Amino acid sequence: MPIDLYRIDDRLIHGQVVVGWGQPMNLGFIVLVDDEAAASDWEQELYRMGVPAEMEVYFASVDDAVRRVDEWRADRRHGLLLTGDIDTMRRFTDRATGVRAVNVGGIHHRVGRTERLRYLFLNADEERALRTIEGRGIVVTAQDVPSAKPARLDDLIDGTRAGAP
Amino acid sequence: MSDAPKAIVLAHGDLAAAFVAAVDLITGRGDRFEPLSNRGLGSAEIDEMLRERVHALGANVVFTDLPAGSCNFAACRLLKDRRGLIVVTGVNLSTLLQYATSSDASDADAVATAVARGGGALRVLTGPPRAD
Numbered sequence: 001m002p003i004d005l006y007r008i009d010d011r012l013i014h015g016q017v018v019v020g021w022g023q024p025m026n027l028g029f030i031v032l033v034d035d036e037a038a039a040s041d042w043e044q045e046l047y048r049m050g051v052p053a054e055m056e057v058y059f060a061s062v063d064d065a066v067r068r069v070d071e072w073r074a075d076r077r078h079g080l081l082l083t084g085d086i087d088t089m090r091r092f093t094d095r096a097t098g099v100r101a102v103n104v105g106g107i108h109h110r111v112g113r114t115e116r117l118r119y120l121f122l123n124a125d126e127e128r129a130l131r132t133i134e135g136r137g138i139v140v141t142a143q144d145v146p147s148a149k150p151a152r153l154d155d156l157i158d159g160t161r162a163g164a165p
Numbered sequence: 166m167s168d169a170p171k172a173i174v175l176a177h178g179d180l181a182a183a184f185v186a187a188v189d190l191i192t193g194r195g196d197r198f199e200p201l202s203n204r205g206l207g208s209a210e211i212d213e214m215l216r217e218r219v220h221a222l223g224a225n226v227v228f229t230d231l232p233a234g235s236c237n238f239a240a241c242r243l244l245k246d247r248r249g250l251i252v253v254t255g256v257n258l259s260t261l262l263q264y265a266t267s268s269d270a271s272d273a274d275a276v277a278t279a280v281a282r283g284g285g286a287l288r289v290l291t292g293p294p295r296a297d
Contacts, residue, residue, distance in 0.1 A: 010207035010208055010209070011203075011208045011211075011235040012208055012235075012238075013233065013238070014208075014233065014234050014235035014238065015177060015233060015234040015235065017233075018233035018234075019231070019233065042245065043242075046238060046241050046242065049241075050233045050234075050237060050238060050241070051232075051233050106207070108205055108206055108210060109205055109206075109210075110207070110210070118205075
């Protein structure tokens, strides 16, 4: 079974992921691709403690994720691969093939970012990185919860391509 | 407990403010808590907000709503750096009411009593069986 959802969310593992998406998807595992969490036993323990017992959490650096993604795709359970920022997903899709769609679930306000949706704020570098992902033939949409209507990248970012002259 | 620092209630949306308003309505002791919301914040910003408020209030107890939620993960991350901090997750109104009116001498005792009360408040009630 392929990984059902590739998501970018700066809250990492949280209610929307575990409950909002996790329950309707009957999620069996989450892969958190985050170099910091992958290097911290304490962070890993923290997340494992918080999620329901029937949900497994794997932690991976980008390198590990690229190496192991086929193994997770072969898992019979439903899975979700998660990054905490756009650049990590860009680096992952630089090298991992077979990703057809990326869901942008939440990038919150920070200085230098422009509001695109209530839950989505982007700076120029992040817009450019999303365009790079899209340029690989991957459909990029923003959608915080399953009941919301997905918004396509072109509807979020001005018609001019980020980085274009 | 009357001189103890405020406890923090950190929850999704308006939930913490609503909890504290309800505690105040029922007991007049809403001042025992400071409500915080994760609305509009990423993980790093929730961490930063909570750290600042815990430090400013000298809070020893943080109540959060959902074990798998960003509020709870932020509170748990703080456990690493702040000795003596107690995090309670899955909080409900009964837990907060008990904590607000506690006469226990220590935060730990007050939390233990409040958690027991809150856990016991979750019940299934049924009427007579349906005729059909």
